[in-house]
Amino acid sequence: MIFAEPRGFCFGVRRAISTLEDSLARFGKVYALGSPIHNSQEINRLRSLGLEIIEDPSDVPSKAAVFIRAHGVSGETLESLAGKGSIIIDGTCPFVRKAQEKAAFLSEAGYMVLILGDKDHPEVQAIRQFARGMVRVVDPAAVSFPVESGISKIGIVSQTTQRKETLSLLVSSVTKMADEVRVFNTICDATSARQESVARLAGSVDGIIVIGGKNSANTAKLVEISKKTGTPTLWIENDGEMESGWFRGKRKIGIAAGASTPDWLIHKLENRLASAKSAREDGYEDD
Numbered sequence: 001m002i003f004a005e006p007r008g009f010c011f012g013v014r015r016a017i018s019t020l021e022d023s024l025a026r027f028g029k030v031y032a033l034g035s036p037i038h039n040s041q042e043i044n045r046l047r048s049l050g051l052e053i054i055e056d057p058s059d060v061p062s063k064a065a066v067f068i069r070a071h072g073v074s075g076e077t078l079e080s081l082a083g084k085g086s087i088i089i090d091g092t093c094p095f096v097r098k099a100q101e102k103a104a105f106l107s108e109a110g111y112m113v114l115i116l117g118d119k120d121h122p123e124v125q126a127i128r129q130f131a132r133g134m135v136r137v138v139d140p141a142a143v144s145f146p147v148e149s150g151i152s153k154i155g156i157v158s159q160t161t162q163r164k165e166t167l168s169l170l171v172s173s174v175t176k177m178a179d180e181v182r183v184f185n186t187i188c189d190a191t192s193a194r195q196e197s198v199a200r201l202a203g204s205v206d207g208i209i210v211i212g213g214k215n216s217a218n219t220a221k222l223v224e225i226s227k228k229t230g231t232p233t234l235w236i237e238n239d240g241e242m243e244s245g246w247f248r249g250k251r252k253i254g255i256a257a258g259a260s261t262p263d264w265l266i267h268k269l270e271n272r273l274a275s276a277k278s279a280r281e282d283g284y285e286d287d
Contacts (some may be wrong), residue, residue, distance in 0.1 A: 001273055002205060003255045006195040008266055010092030010190040010218075010259035013037060016070040017046075017262075019241060023089045024049045027065040030089065033057060033077070034122055034255035036069040038216035038260045041238055047261075057081055065089060071122040072096045095160045096123055099186035100130040106155030107131040114138050116170050117159025121217055143170040152179040160188040161218040161259075163195060163225075185230050190259065191218055196224050198256045202229035206250035209234045209242070211269055212258025219258030226256070239269040 009017065017037060023030050029050045035043060036051070043053070051067075053098040057077055060066050063085040068078075072092040106113050117124040119137040128135055134151070140162055146191055153175050158167050164187055175181050183243050202208060208226045212219030214237060226233040231254075247253070253273070257266050 001215070001253055001255055001270065002201060004194065004201045004208075004222075004257075006190060006193060006197070007255075007257040008261060008263045010188065010194075012070045012095060012188070012190075013224040013260050016091035016093065017042075019089060019091050020067050021049070023065060023067060024051060027087070030065045030067050031060050032067040032069060033060075033073060034069055034071070035205065036067060036091065036283060037242065038213040038219075039237070039257075039262065039265075040213060041265055042260075042262045047216045052126070060084060060086055061211065063087070067232050068092055069122070070096060071128040072100060074126060076129070091254060093116060093160070093188075095186065095188040096126070098251075099127050099157050099160060099184075102157050102184040102186060103127050103131040103135075103155075106157070106182065106184075107133050107135065109153075109155070111153045111155030111180075112136070114154060114156045114170070114174065115159070116140060116143070116162050116167055121159060123161075123217075127157065127159070138170055140166045143173055151177075154178040154181050156181065156183045157186045159217075161191050161221060161222065162187055164192055191221075193219060194218070194256070194259065195225055198225050198254075199229065201254040201256070202226055205231065205252045205254035207232040207246070208254040208256060209269070210238060211236050211238070211265060212261045213237055216258045216260050218260065222256050236269075238265055239272040242269075242272070 015016055020036055032051055032053050035053055057080050065087040066081055067089045067250050068091055070091055070093040103113055113131040115127055115137045124137055173181050210223045223233055223235045
């Protein structure tokens with residue numbers, strides 16, 4: 001086994017989950033606006049400690065403890081919760097907050113704001129609500145963007161989990177269309193490091209296992225990068241999803257983990273692979 005580094009929770013997720021655990025110990029019950037992490041196994045663990053997930057701020061009981069996940073929320077939502085006397089536990093990732101602040105700055109300065117990212121992702125939805133005026137979300141799968149006539153100033157920010165290469169493509173495309181383009185690279189360094197590590201690892205192994213939630217954007221990016229290299233890639237949420245036939249003919253296996261994959265799930269996978277190697281199960285051998 002060879003691990004892509006870094007692995008396990010990124011700084012923002014680790015910070016958010018640690019804050020949430022402390023709050024659950026203090027208050028007993030904590031309401032989270034949306035799932036605090038894109039990993040069903042970790043969510044089940046947090047539910048057992050008293051977490052309750054809701055989607056609408058209006059469903060928060062008066063004066064209850066409310067957790068803001070790493071993806072962040074709009075200023076209006078925070079004001080609404082404060083008006084109900086909520087105890088607000090803010091787990092917004094500092095890198096996400098930076099993207100929110102830059103989007104607000106650009107819109108206030110008169111720029112049309114482009115946000116590179118998945119329009120349905122909660123992080124992008126929160127960033128969008130910090131910008132005023134002309135705001136567009138650009139699909140990373142189609143970075144070319146038709147700019148309306150009369151637009152002279154364009155500002156660009158990115159969802160923190162996007163690829164730097166995609167951001168560069170968007171900047172190159174937009175530069176040809178506007179008189180002034182201002183770009184803030186709001187991609188998380190830890191995200192880039194994981195993606196680059198997987199790309200390097202793919203060239204030295206016979207296959208890569210990516211462990212992480214199927215609803216995790218950053219994990220999906222790792223899978224995409226691995227597959228694009230032509231390396232056989234298996235995406236699992238836990239060690240119980242491993243496919244025995246997938247290991248046949250593979251001597252050297254790479255392991256990558258999404259930023260929302262807890263250490264305990266990674267350790268379970270590592271132990272299972274070590275046991276399989278020891279027993280020579282499924283024809284798997286390792287160097």
